[in-house]
Amino acid sequence: MTGKVSRRRAIALAGVGVAGIAGASAVGGALVTSEKKADRPESATSDSVPFYGATQAGITTPAQDRLHFVAFDVVTKDRQQLIQLLKDWTAAAARMTAGQDAGPVGATAGILEAPPDDTGEAIGLPASGLTLTIGFGPGLFRDASGKDRFGLAARKPAALADLPHFPGDTIDPAISGGDICVQACANDPQVAVHAIRNLARIGMGVVSVRWSQLGFGRTSSTSTSQATPRNLFGFKDGTANLKAEETDLVEQNLWARPGDGPDWMTGGSYLVTRKIRMLIETWDRTSLGEQEDIIGRTKGEGAALGQAKEFDEIDLVGKNGAGKPLIPADAHVRLAHPDTNKGARLLRRGYNFVDGSDGLGRLNAGLFFIAYQRDPRTHFVPIQLNLARHDALNEYVRHVSSGLFACPPGVTGPDDYWGRALFA
Secondary structure, eight states: OOSOOOHHHHHHHHHHHHHHHHHHHHHHOOOOSSOOOOSSOGGGGTTOOOOOSSSOTTSSSOOOSEEEEEEEEEOOOOHHHHHHHHHHHHHHHHHHHTTOOSSSSOSSSSOTTSOOSSOOTTTTOOOTTOEEEEEEOGGGTSOTTOOOTTSOGGGOOGGGOOOOOOTTOOOOGGGSOOSEEEEEEESSHHHHHHHHHHHHHHTBTTEEEEEEEEEEEESOOSSTTSOOOBOTTSSBOOTTOOOTTOHHHHHHHTSOOTTSSOGGGTTOEEEEEEEEEEOHHHHHTSOHHHHHHHHTBOSSSOOBTTOSSTTSOOOSSOBOTTSSBSSOTTOHHHHHSGGGTTTOOOEEOOEEEEEEEOSSSOEEEEEEEEEEESOTTTTHHHHHHHHHHHOGGGGGEEEEEEEEEEEOOOOOSTTOOTTHHHHO
16 A cells, blocks of 8 residues: 555554454455555654543533534433443543544555545544534433333433423423533544544434534633633623632532432533524613623623623622622623522533524524533522523523433543443
């Protein structure tokens, strides 16, 4: 075989080992016998995020710029087939997050008569900070008919209780829920799409895609090293977001502790997703002063009203010269603030989206909200109820999809796999 070999392929083939290469040769024809340096530089995989660890990457990891999120329905009834898929997915995820092909042979090194074990659109691209994070939805434990398909009903966490209907919700079931979710975040959109595409390919016949969402331009900072980004309303978003460096707050609000629920979730976190359509055209005709009152921050600096700088402490009791509260009673930042919600904090890592137009000349755009927490019942649910009932921003947004997933702790090493403790 002649021609250059991608760095992903060289690493993958090296990982097969002598016996593996011999076996692949017997089945797949001639493999590489001499290798040339790939087109991309030696440092191409230096931006990879470690896959193995006590917690899953993609939660406290500094938020990347691009997202491809997917929810799957499990279509098999075979428990062992599902377990094997999770093992195969884990192996592929470990390879792809390291900047390798999804399969050990790769996109171009197999026999011509068989489909390749990688789709190839990421050939030559670096790891791009790719993280893959898995979560299990309520339907994996009991399906819509109440059937316990995989003997998991007794292991369902109480925290995975269905979210309530919030005032103003216009939820579309077709783009909500799911038995399993995978969040792919990366700094290159093609790398994120490649990862989800290959997991869907591997899962064919065992799972099917229920819905998916592309996102761009992170709308939260998960590390103090990151600048605060802006959402599609033009405001800084996530100034007060939980940060990875706030270790005490992270332990208190993010990770499930012993005794919180089943042991398999200790060290994990609960994920809530909400697709929030922003009524862009209506917002764009709203005065600057009203926009700032609705949010509770200045549009330029991002400072809380009455303050000078973005990170100045919010004053929830102060009044302005007219005797009115500095932060209006229905301002978004007041209603979402921990002091208004018994100290509850979320780690948000949402993304902007633009899904074309709605056929009426309006942008189908908004925020794909992603939040991780220790328990949705004490964190997301009361915060969202407060917002749904009182937030002035509700005039300009519509919640159109919703998802809830239990994200287990991390994969400890090559002998471990996503969900092993759940299925033990």
